[in-house]
Every structure is written in structure tokens, then in C-alpha cells.
Amino acid sequence: MTAPRIDGTRLLNRIKRLGAVGALPDGGVCRLALTDEDRTGRDLLVIWMRELGLEVSIDAIGNIWGVRAGIEDGPPVMVGSHVDSVATGGLYDGVLGVMTGLEIAAALDDAGTRTRKPFAVAAFTNEEGARFAPDMMGSGVHQGALDLSEMLATVGIDGAVLGDELRRIGYAGDIAPRSLVPAAFLELHVEQGPVLEREGVRIGAVTGVQGISWTEFTVSGQSNHAGTTPMAMRHDAGLVAARIAVEARAIASDFGPPQVATVGLVEVEPGLVNVVPQTARMTVDLRNTDNERLKAAEARLREAAARFAAEEGCAVTARSLARFDPVAFDPTLVDRVENAARQRQLGVRRMPSGAGHDAQMFAPNCPTAMVFVPSVGGLSHNINEHTEPHDLVAGAEVLLDVVLDLLGETQ
Template structure:
């Protein structure tokens, strides 16, 4: 079999160039979905797709596909990619290494003159992070039928900008229908965003599935009053109730399941003044586990805690579950393909599940799917200090190359 190898220099040069788009002073990137920086990243990626000889398609959600044809153009493609939008002041590696690794795979096959039976599609999904337009994984969600197109277009950021309008503004509201094609299988390479691979001193994780999770928006409504003259027994403090619920999250995660994690991630306080009792607090809750029953139990318990906290402070409250995703085991065949590719590459690996959601969650609903993880130093992600050793990224890309080549030859 003709050898195909990752070109470390070309791969690194592209990563470094991409890292300059939306670069922050602290070494991260700021490319939230449909921002001007996100548009520049999209423009750069499309240019690279075309330079690699890929046929570029952009669908109604701004998902970008680059196709390398196979001997049988009617065969279902092997698809691989991730996303290029970032958190606000996020890391350089999250999502990007998956897209650029998939691009480097087709470049390596081109260099070696390898022709596969099946087409290979490299994809960059829109709005994976969900920090500007909620919920996350919006582009892959519409593509796989989880959300409808108009729902996605009507998502608004905090300034009232609609997703559909911003997509049109940056020039990436494509003509292709955003609906799933027949896909042979899907692979996604991603940084782990956790500590386990680094702790085990391993370069590759074979991902067997993804945690299920529940996201909730909560609001407590109390009464603003002067912080000095108002006696403690006459207060209706929305922030005290929020603090009680935050403490309850820690107690629930300690008792409901060994892998359960919970976070109060976003908090807005009104009027947010030093000498005024907080009248309203809006905050988010995030529970995750690989056991759906554990997530369900955590949600039930926190709903009770919210009600009790409101009653204690004499508050009104609002509670909405804005997203619920079940734990998602990946396809056994794709998992074994990745494991075999790691062995063929001569690298030690472990099998693990992902605590973070990925576009692979939704692709797994319509096609056989698995993921490849590479280590995150100190388990850090969604921060500017996010870092992965370059040798580990190249090793992961080599495993991806072997997995894609095997499945595209079927």
C-alpha cells in the first residue's frame, strides 16, 4: 500500500497562520460565531480547501464542506472535521485542530497519489460553541434534524442580533440545503479538554461516547432596596437564593453519581450596585454524566432546591431547561477503526468518554461515528492558556489519516 504521511511543516504553518486570526494578547483567540474574525477564518479555510483541490460547498447554516472525490463519486463519503468558532477569549486548539487535521489528511493522500473508493468530506460546522448564539452545536444540529432552520435563524445574541441576519452579513448564508446526506461514517479529532490523557502520559484517546447533559436558565426575582437601612428579616435578596443553589450544585454532584459534574457558569445581577440589595439574578446550570438517569436525578433535585431557595427569600422564580442531550455511545465499528489505526501508528492509547459535547454527538444520530482525542496540558480548555503539544497533534492526525483511509477504501 502506498505510504501517506502527515507533512508536519505544512500542518504547523497553517495552524500558526490560523492562530493569528482573532489573536488575543494572552495567546488565545477571539472568534465567536459569525463575528468578523470568524468570517476571516472562514475565508482562509475556503481558500485552503480550494488550494487542496477540494470542491467547496456552503449550506444554509454556513457549514463549510470540502470534498475530495473518490473512484466512485456516488458512494457515501467519509466525513471528518470540527469547528472554527471560538469561545470569547478562548484557546487556539479547540475545534481548529480537528478541521486542519482533516484537511492535512486529504493533503497527505494527494501527496502520495492515493485514490480512495469513497469521497472524503472535510467539514467546519457553524456555531459549535454556542457562546454567542445558543444552543451550541447549532450548525450540526440543523444538519442532522435536531433543530429546524428557522429556529436557528431566529437565535439572538445579547445585543439582539439574529443568527440568520449575521450569517448573511458575513456572506456565509449558502445556497446548499442544510440537511443530512448519506454518510458512510464520521470521525472528529479534538483536544481532550480534560486531564486524563496527560495524566496517563498518552498521546491518543479512543473516544467511546459523550456525556449526556442538561442546560438550564434560572432567574430569581426579588426586591431592590437600600443595603444600609433595610433589616435582614425584611430582605428579598435574589443573590442569596442564587448562592444557595450554587452550593446545592456541589452537594448534588457529590452524591448523585461518581462521574456527575455540575456548574453555575453565567451569572447576571441587577442592579449590581454595592449599596443595593440584588433584585434580580439570572444564571445558568449545567449537569453532565455518562448515565442519563444520574442527570435526570440531578435536575429533579436542583428544581426542588430552586423552589426552596425562592420560598426562603420570598422570591418569584423562572426555570427553563434550554437543552437536554442524552449520553451518546459511539459506533463500535468506528471505535475499533480508530483503535486499530492507533495500533498501526505505533502509539499507545486509552479508551475514554468525553465530558464535553461535540458536533460528533449529532452526527452519531445519522451515521457511524467516533472521535480521537489528543491531550490538553493541565486539562485546560475554554481559556486563552489552552495548550496541546504539537507532537501529540501530529500523532492524532496520523491516527485520523489511517482511520479515514481505511474507511474510505471500503
């Protein structure tokens, strides 16, 4: 009997074939959740699962999983991610995790391996949140963090209702949420950031997911003539917004890594060269792995915003657009990922994930971990997203090692 091994060519070929579904003219893909393209991608996944003899299930939010039986019954070790994309997505975000699950199932078959625990491959609905908010929806419903009926009623950016679209594309299953807690959950994903590439490290052992806080600030001042209004009589909403943006950067600097702060959106009205802005709307994205530090950053920002507004004679309101606590992955499982990489002579570093992933929905309920591989130039959510083939395969090999360990005694 030979040990199961990753067939890199087969893995890359499946990624390529799925990347042809919803392919964009200049590269990359558009498979927004529950569109015709998403359906075609799902259909291909289900065909592949059945070819591998997996028993396919579809739940009420459209999550798909296929189970390879173990010697014993009981919860499976699950490998999963998503196959939906943003509007201008790359080939690997999500797809890598699901295709690696298929490849592990194929590798087990090739080696004639029977495992103690069952093994499952899963693809979760609407991880991206690009058509329907919130993101990580399927895994959130699957693990009970989000309410099924509320999610089915979600209206997309195109006016479509999520439940209708699920039925339309034939993926409204009947399995209830919270019906499956795996024995363990693992997800291989591209880093979507520049750290591994910059450090020349090939494997990230992901320790958890940063907590995320999105706040929208709306500043109300007074529109005035830029020439005739003395500075002392101004109520410049745009200036308050600029000071908040500078403060957000100062918070990130003062707190130090892993604290990050981003002002992605600023809009001023009326937006004319010679008119003092009457209103400004802006967003601040704060992230930290430590919830207490994140709360401190949020408090400092809100306090500063109120102070800047008061100094300018403006009003400011703060609205939370999103708030996720940090997630810590299973320390033992993170160690296993790190050790598996070392045993394969791969450079490895422990790191938090800056982005959200399906795995974080499993972390409260079962041992969970993630493996990262480098993103060239740190690019993601971009048609030029790229990971070198040897890194994709290395990540799959590390995942295979951890999964085999978890699946237990083989014969």
C-alpha cells in the same frame, strides 16, 4: 506505492497560518462566527481545499465541505469540525479537526492513493455559539436537528441577524439541510479538560458526549435591614441560592463521576453589605453520560430548590436554558480509534466528552466517533490553550488510520 502519512510540519503550519487570522495581541484568536475574521478564515480554508483539488460545497447555513472523489460514488467518509472561535479563543479548538482533514487529503495525494469511498473535509458554521445562540448550529442544521429558517433569523449579541451576516460575508450557499449523510463522521479535537494530561495518556477514544442540562433559578425573597431584622423574620433570597449551590455539589459527590455540577453564575439584588438580598439569580449546569442519571440529578436539584425556598419563605422559579440528551458514539468506531492508538504504541483511554461538539449532531444519523488529544493544564476557550505539537500529530495519525480503514481498499 507508499502508505499515506501525516506531514506534521505541514499540519502545524496550516494551524499557525489560520491562527494568524483574527490573532489577538497577547496570543489566541477572535474569529467569532460570521465576522470579517471568520470570513477571512473561511476564505483561506476554501483556497486550501481548492489547492488540494477538493470539490467545494457551501450550504444554506454556510457550512463548507470539500470532497475528494473515490473509486465509487456514494456518501463520503467525512472529517470535520469548525473554524469559528470564542472571543478569546485558542489556536486548536475546532481548527485542529478541519486542518487534519486537509492534511489527510494531502497525505492521500502525496501517496497517490485512490480510495473506494469519497473523502470529505468539513467546517461547520457557528459551533461556538459565542455570537449567535445556539452552539453547534451549522452541524445541527446540516443533520436536521435544527430548523434552517429559525437559525437564519437568529439575532447575535451585537444585534446582527445571522442570515444577513451569512450573505454579507458571501457564505450563504444554496444546498438544503439534510442533503448529505456521510458514510461515517470523525472529529479530532483537543480535550479541553485535564484528564489526559493528568493521566499521561496521549489519545482519548471518545465514547460519546455528556448530556447537558442548564437551569436558571430565580429566587424571590424580601429585602430587609441586616441589623434590625431578626433571623426568624427573614426571607433571604441569597441564602436560598447558596444552599442550592451547595446542594449541586452534593449531587455531584453523591452520584459520582461522570456526574458534574457547576454553579457558574450567581447574582443577588440589591447587593449591599447591610441589606438582606431580595432576589437571587443563578445557573446550574449538570452533565452526565447517562440520561436517566441526569434526569435524577435534575429532579433532586429542583426538589431541593423548592424545599430551601419554602423553608426561607421565598419563591423560586426554575427555567431550562438548555437540555441536550447524552450522545453515544458508534461502538465499533470507538474500538477502531482505540485500536489505532494501540497499534501506534500511544497510550489511550476511553472517555466521554464533557463539552459539546459537531460530531454529536452526526451520531444519530451515521457511524460517528471522536479522537481527543491532551490540553495542557486543561485550558480551553482561553488564549493560553495549548496542545503539544507531538500530540497534535499523534491525534492526526490515529485519525488517518481510522479514515483509511473506513475509506476501504486502496490502490
